Amino acid sequence: MSEETKRFVTRSGVRLAARHRPAASPGDAPTLVFLPGLRSDMTGDKATALAAFGDRHGLATLRLDYSGHGESEGRFEAGSIAVWRDDALAVIAALAPGRVLLVGSSMGGWIGLLAGVALGARLAGLVGIAAAPDFTRAMAAGLDAAQNAALDRGDTVLLPAEPDPLPLTRAALDAGEACCVMDRPIRLSCPVRLLHGQRDAVVPWRTALAIAERVESEDCRVVLVKDGDHRLSRPQDIALLTETVASLAVMP
Numbered sequence: 001m002s003e004e005t006k007r008f009v010t011r012s013g014v015r016l017a018a019r020h021r022p023a024a025s026p027g028d029a030p031t032l033v034f035l036p037g038l039r040s041d042m043t044g045d046k047a048t049a050l051a052a053f054g055d056r057h058g059l060a061t062l063r064l065d066y067s068g069h070g071e072s073e074g075r076f077e078a079g080s081i082a083v084w085r086d087d088a089l090a091v092i093a094a095l096a097p098g099r100v101l102l103v104g105s106s107m108g109g110w111i112g113l114l115a116g117v118a119l120g121a122r123l124a125g126l127v128g129i130a131a132a133p134d135f136t137r138a139m140a141a142g143l144d145a146a147q148n149a150a151l152d153r154g155d156t157v158l159l160p161a162e163p164d165p166l167p168l169t170r171a172a173l174d175a176g177e178a179c180c181v182m183d184r185p186i187r188l189s190c191p192v193r194l195l196h197g198q199r200d201a202v203v204p205w206r207t208a209l210a211i212a213e214r215v216e217s218e219d220c221r222v223v224l225v226k227d228g229d230h231r232l233s234r235p236q237d238i239a240l241l242t243e244t245v246a247s248l249a250v251m252p
Helices: 045-057 081-095 107-122 135-141 145-152 170-178 206-214 235-248
Strands: 004-009 015-021 031-035 061-065 100-105 123-129 157-159 166-168 192-197 220-225
Touching: 004 081, 015 045, 015 081, 031 045, 031 081, 031 107, 045 061, 045 100, 045 235, 061 081, 081 107, 081 170, 100 107, 100 235, 107 123, 123 235, 135 170, 145 157, 145 170, 192 206, 192 235, 206 220, 220 235
Parallel strands: 031 061, 031 100, 100 123, 123 192, 192 220
Antiparallel strands: 004 015, 015 061, 157 166
16 A cells, blocks of 8 residues: 555644555554654655565554654744654554554654653564664753853753754753653563664764663663664665564564
């Protein structure tokens, strides 16, 4: 079956965009759900590769844009890790009501951890690609007095970033703090796979080891790519990703 673009309106009235392909035939395989990173979207290399993989094997796939990202409506500045987690859960509830296998890149890995706990027994597995839980703490720690004062006044601060400055609000930092997961056990019992490049200049590769220590699942594996960067989007990285997903999905 062909992939269709879906529009879903959240409780706050924001129209989200997602692309969904049903499974080619009934079966036990979970829906493959891709969760993009910060300021990334569902048209990136890894998202499209996962959709193509699902198409080749007749698996249901779902990829989405959070509010303020890609084809979805909403202002980026109004978003936060909590808002984007809820966006993901709302789209999953609407389009993938059965078992799901979450694949999260960078911030999407953090959202995957949060959403995975909320999904409970419906979660068939979680794959993190340079997963970046709790990254808002590092952002907060890097702010100077003037930036903190501006945030306290309700202003938006622009942080240096590529390709454009990153807008930051106090509400986003507070929501991030409330969603931090690395200071307690992470209640996931499903298989967990964590892929991380050791040349990642954005998220230290040891983060993957720290996540593995905190998830409750005994079926947790970390794969380090010695020459891999943060994106892990080279052909060999994509091959590793699809091989990892194939090992977790129940292939028809």
